[in-house]
Amino acid sequence: MDFVEWMRSAGLSEKSANSYSGAIQGRLTNWALAHGLTTKPIAEIPDLTEFVTLSEQLRRTPEFKDRNETGNGMYAAALSNYQKYLQALDSSRDAKPDEYGPHQKEVAKIEAESSGPFDPKGQEDARARVLREVVRRRGQQKFRKALIGAYDGRCAITGCSVIPLLEAAHITPYMGPETNAITNGLLLRADLHTLWDLGLIAVEPRTRTVWVSPEVSDPTYQGLSGASLMLPLDLAQWPSIAALEQQWSLAHTKPARG
Template identity: 65%
Template sequence: MMKIIDVGADAVLEAINEFDTVWRDSTEYSGWEQNRNYLHAIIVNGRLYPPKMIISLATGMPTNTFYGGEPANSYLRARGFKVIQLRQKGKNDTGGDGPHVEQINDIESEGSNVFDPSGQEDARERSLRSVVERRGQSKFRKKLIQSFHGRCAITGCEVLPILEAAHITPYLGPATNDVSNGLLLRADIHTLWDLGLIAINPEKLTVWVSLTITDPTYRQLDGESLHMPPSAHLCPSIEALRAQWAIARRDETE
């Protein structure tokens, strides 16, 4: 996925006008607000607009080349536009997909297109990026196993084969493979962590479990204390925990 091209508020307003004149009554976008895949909307003069489409029109970038969800919403807010929440994913679904649902939908939709050999350079770049990440992951995991004495930081599980190195904030290169940006987590907890359905209260250092998770196996973890490394210099970064906490709690506080 590409970084969204920087354009000003005027370009966004032009895109909004274009949406009204060309796209609002089209087959693709007529009644788009009722589509449950759209969780947010821009509101201008009482009318709603799909954030990703507006950015696409303003920048000329195809919608499948950049992430929706919070990256798109933050981009629009930074240019003075109000973004509102249309619905909350997961209210009626067990577990939901957490605050990253729109990004997940974007990623999943990448595989829905007809195979195109011309796109293999991008695929190779992604593969090479994953190789670089995996090389650092092994060392990162060993450090976390040592730091947390071989047990899950949230559940206390000591079964090493299912314990994984979890980044508190997302992997953005080798620098993020620092022990202060990591937690040793059981595989299922790691998935919930990455989806923003489990987090750590950075002030109390206690576990928070999203209300969309109703399974008692996970609900009983809510409020439990984080298992911390014995040495202070090995403890997770409070600032990193605070950043993940803000993301995980966003949909329940808006």
């Protein structure tokens, strides 16, 4: 989206959009070039920080002060709107539309339901909910204890041995006590448990090697891709291939856009 299109989408009139765009490409650029503040047209400056610095310097030039005053602030408005335009572009680039993997729609619904006004009177209940959530995330006590024993107190992917950070992750979603089988569980560090549940980390069922979605660009996590899953000494406690296949399928199935 170019500057003019952005201004139209922001609700500016056609006349204002054309005037501000003309000012950016015309007089404002000419004044900046004449004072050695830039070596290229302002419209070719995509970096917000660079533009803000230029804008501050440009506002101090005698041409700007004189013409902006006689033009009822038109040139200042042009600079302000161009700054907002660059900020909008930055926000768009930083957005993470796939942050929740295959669960975008469900998360959007949850967020919509929890967007009510803040009520400090409910904080006692809120703390209780937080504690319940910690317990839930770590896994039912018996299930988690069994996984800690099976995996010798270490994360199955990283080897992390900080017990408070380790959670009992279900390979396939929890559907009742019967899914608390050791073979349907992995002991995972809390952050990896979240990525697992979102389908952004999985384990190739046959080779039992770790796969990390390209959507997780952080090299810390990408460095885990291809690593071998750490397995219990007891073969009977190894993760179920059928369960890993179900998670693998989930991780490699993207939701329809729209």
